[in-house]
Amino acid sequence: MSIAAPQAVRLVAGREISMRLRSKAFLISTGILMLAILASIIAGGILSASATAPKVAVVSETSSAVSALGSSGALELTTATSVQDAEQLVRDGTVDAAVVPASDPLGYEIVALDAAPTAVVQLLSVAPTVQLLEPSDNDGFLTYLIGIAFGVVFFMSAVTFGSTIAQSVVEEKQTRVVEILLSTITARQLMAGKVLGNSILAFGQIALIAVISSLGLTITGQSALLGALGAAIAWFVVFFVFGFVLIAALYAATAALVSRQEDVGSVTSPVTMLVMIPYFLVIFFNSNESVMAVMSYVPFSAPIGMPLRLFLGDAQWWEPLLSLVILLATTLLVIAIGSRIYANSLLRTGTRVKLSEALRG
Known part of the structure; x- marks a missing residue:
């Protein structure tokens, strides 16, 4: 059938x-x-939300150099009273690095504990302006x-x-x-x-x-x-x-x-x-x-x-x-x-x- x-x-x-x-x-x-x-x-959502900006100590002489990065949230800034205090914050692990005065042309240097803080270095690096002809979102x-x-x-x-x-x-x-x-x-x-x-x-x-x-x-x-x-x-x-x-x-x-x-x-x-x-x-x-x-x-x-x-x-x-x-x-x-x-x-x-x-x- x-x-x-x-x-x-x-x-x-x-x-x-x-x-x-x-x-x-x-x-x-x-x-x-x-x-x-x-x-x-x-x-993925939790990790992206919980990702924190690098913690950096600054003193009065170097605060202006990184203030824009602090305002944008790229860096979490902590103000120290002196260079010695900033270095101590690095040794204690309170911050990842410190930006202190230096005699080089930039006028400042980065102080870290045992390894170069790549993220901080990249943020502070001097780079040319990039112009995109066809910018993408x-x-x-x-x-x-x-x-x-x-x-x-x-x-x-x-x-x-x-x-x-x-x-x-x-x-x-x-x-x-x-x-x-x-x-x-x-x-x-x-x-x-x-x-x-x-x-x-x-x-x-x-x-x-x-x-x-x-x-x-x-x-x-x-x-x-x-x-x-x-x-x-x-x-x-x-x-x-x-x-x-x-x-x-x-x-x-x-x-x-x-x-x-x-x-x-x-x-x-x-x-x-x-x-x-x-x-x-x-x-x-x-x-x-x-x-x-x-x-x-x-x-x-x-x-x-x-x-x-x-x-x-x-x-x-x-x-x-x-x-x-x-x-x-x-x-x-x-x-x-x-x-x-x-x-x-x-x-x-x-x-x-x-x-x-x-x-x-």
């Missing part, structure tokens, strides 16, 4: 979701991930962290749920369950249900990450950063939806080529590499505008590259739309080819099915 296509896809998707939600390993790993994200955000290290965050979330979700799809496909082939399933639904409906079910789980995990991150940023008083990330996060979710379906279809199709769990890793490794390459590119080339521009149009890296460029303000308004059209077209093409490979390989057991044979049917 055959089942209508929408109902068949819905049943398979529901089965995939229920199996995962009943897995203690999945629930525990998801909980640990959420706690790790929240803890990292809160810890984005901090380089912050940009690096945001790029890494997008890369990690996409990489972990794609590999985790993609591997689950692959293992499920091979397990059903090994146990012959797939023969029973195909007596009532088609192979393409089975593949669509697997991709849909795991996609819903992945999207749910992304939503939890977004909620946890927003909560953490709000608790630590980083609402301004949350506001700046709003548009980038929204586009990341949109690109993630299509990018994940693309990767999931590839995992399902390639896994259908083999019949043993031992062969899953080798047959799906090219797909894993497609997900890993953008992750490493954003680590090493996040400040390279040309590389990021190319990444934002390549379907496998667009979910990372385009949101990062939007955060930096490097992308024109039409660029994410064009990139999304390319990603959507690629996803539809991969689904069409992947479903053909899946359908032609699912009932073939034994040795690994060659890709050319799977395409020919």
